Amino acid sequence: MQKIKGRYQFISIIAFTALTLLTAYVTPSDSCLVVFRYAFGFIFVSFIPGYCLVYLLFSKREKVDMVEKIVLSVALSFSIAGLIGLFLGLTPIGINFISVTISLTVVVLFLSFLALFISREH
Numbered sequence: 001m002q003k004i005k006g007r008y009q010f011i012s013i014i015a016f017t018a019l020t021l022l023t024a025y026v027t028p029s030d031s032c033l034v035v036f037r038y039a040f041g042f043i044f045v046s047f048i049p050g051y052c053l054v055y056l057l058f059s060k061r062e063k064v065d066m067v068e069k070i071v072l073s074v075a076l077s078f079s080i081a082g083l084i085g086l087f088l089g090l091t092p093i094g095i096n097f098i099s100v101t102i103s104l105t106v107v108v109l110f111l112s113f114l115a116l117f118i119s120r121e122h
Contacts, residue, residue: 007116009055009115010112010113010115010116013048013051013052013108013112014109014112016040016043016044016048017044017048017105017108017109019040020040020041020043020044021101021105023036023037023040023041024037024040024041024097024101044104044108045077045081045104046074046077046078046081047070047073047074047077048077048108049076049077049080049081049104049107049108049111050072050073050074050075050076050077050078050079050080051069051073051077052108052111052112052115053073053076053080053111054069054072054073054076055115055119056111056114056115056118059115059118059119080104080107081104084100084103084104084107085100087103088100088103
């Protein structure tokens with residue numbers, strides 16, 4: 001059951017990431033669909049990276065409640081986003097829309113692949 005659950009969560013994270021990137025780069029700024037861009041972007045920055053990390057850290061034990069997972073996901077997501085901003089600010093690339101979305105996407109994909117690999121072992 002854990003393998004199916006891990007695979008389903010992995011596919012949903014990948015699909016949400018693709019949908020977020022699609023709305024961020026394709027939706028024009030002056031349309032009424034910009035609300036979806038803001039909503040998906042907010043969830044992508046404030047929840048998804050931390051959720052991947054929480055799933056990776058607590059995949060072996062099921063002693064963490066859903067409320068604790070949500071709170072940890074939000075806190076870790078803001079920490080990850082802050083660290084990405086710090087590292088981007090120290091590099092010559094700088095902090096802009098493209099660098100932040102690409103680096104956050106890479107971190108989310110890496111954490112989700114790692115969580116899927118770890119959950120398959122157990």
